[in-house]
Amino acid sequence: MAKRLDSTGLTFRQDYFGDPAGWAALVRLLQDIFGIDIGPLKHLGGPDPTSMPFGWFDATGELAANISAFALPFVINGRVVHAAGLQSGAVRPQWRGRGLYRDLTVKALDWCEQQGFEAVILYTDKPSLYEPYGFRSIPLHRYEGAAPAPSTSAAPALPLSPTNADDLALLQALLKTRSPVSTTLSVTTNAAMFLINTQIDPEIRVSFLEDQQAVIAWKMDAAGRFSLLDVVASDIPSLAAILGGLDIASAGIDVFFRPEKLDWVGTPQPLESTTTLMQRGLGDVTPHFPAMLSPLADF
Ligand SMILES: CC(C)(COP(=O)(O)OP(=O)(O)OC[C@H]1O[C@@H](n2cnc3c(N)ncnc32)[C@H](O)[C@@H]1OP(=O)(O)O)[C@@H](O)C(=O)NCCC(=O)NCCS
Missing domain, CATH: 3.40.630.30 (Gcn5-related N-acetyltransferase (GNAT))
Structure with missing residues (x-):
């Protein structure tokens, strides 16, 4: 009925x-x-x-x-x-x-x-x-583990602000041509959600690694622990290259996707x-x- x-x-x-x-x-x-x-x-x-x-x-x-x-x-x-x-x-x-x-x-x-x-x-x-x-x-599941030694970067990362017209154009271009950040589970494009999510959570930082042509979405907590949230690129750089580009030294790392393309091994943990x-x-x-x-x- x-x-x-x-x-x-x-x-x-x-x-x-x-x-x-x-x-x-x-x-x-x-x-x-x-x-x-x-x-x-x-x-x-x-x-x-x-x-x-x-x-x-x-x-x-x-x-x-x-x-x-x-x-x-x-x-x-x-x-x-x-x-x-x-x-x-x-x-x-x-x-x-x-x-x-x-x-x-x-x-x-x-x-x-x-x-x-x-x-x-x-x-x-x-x-x-x-x-x-x-x-x-x-x-x-997220992944946690020790940070690799950062590799030397050709140029420092540029902070991007999606509300800036030039930064938005760059982000949209890279979102259109991105590769899946993981082939186990990831979205293929989903540009609108990526962009609005950068505005909903003010702690999310978005940086451009020019030599890698990669956008990195990340966070750093008060204790200095680095969280890698997403990577937008056609070739996903290694975690060492990402840390080098961002000029970040962090003992522990959390990655919020399966990191099989990052040349790094972490331990899976059920997502809280x-x-x-x-x-x-x-x-x-x-x-x-x-x-x-x-x-x-x-x-
Ligand atoms: C959850 C929500 C959308 C339900 O709206 P609603 O108009 O009362 O729902 P309906 O009258 O159409 O009921 C639909 C069914 O959902 C069930 N239901 C209602 N509230 C529920 C709840 N909190 N948890 C589980 N089931 C619920 C009803 O029993 C009904 O079941 P039936 O189809 O077997 O009769 C509404 O309470 C709401 O907006 N909550 C806040 C936002 C939210 O939780 N959104 C959905 C999360 S993704």
């Missing part, structure tokens, strides 16, 4: 990112529910052009409920999967419990099937919300996180080696 949907007083809309009022309603929804501001995306090349939002709007133009699908090809175990991602799933408190989210989830999954996506992935802190639709968790990565469409597939999607791919 079909479950009840109560959408009294609401209007269903789809594909509203081109409408400034629709986009602004989503920015407000995500600010109100998650405390995340995706407004700066407007100045970072805009939302992912493949985005397909589904939502219920109230009479004042406010979004009561939203979920957005977008193309998110990713690599798992050496194979590129033609996948979609689901993100920005939220219902305003006063509209919850009426079946709006179930309705939007079904609509978004139907759309993904019609588009021919072979899989759908998402992050959630509520896995049980998605299990009824066949989503399964993918275990995630409040969210779970889930997939639908690939059966029971899991990475052949401990792995995770870079935090710069978070969506």
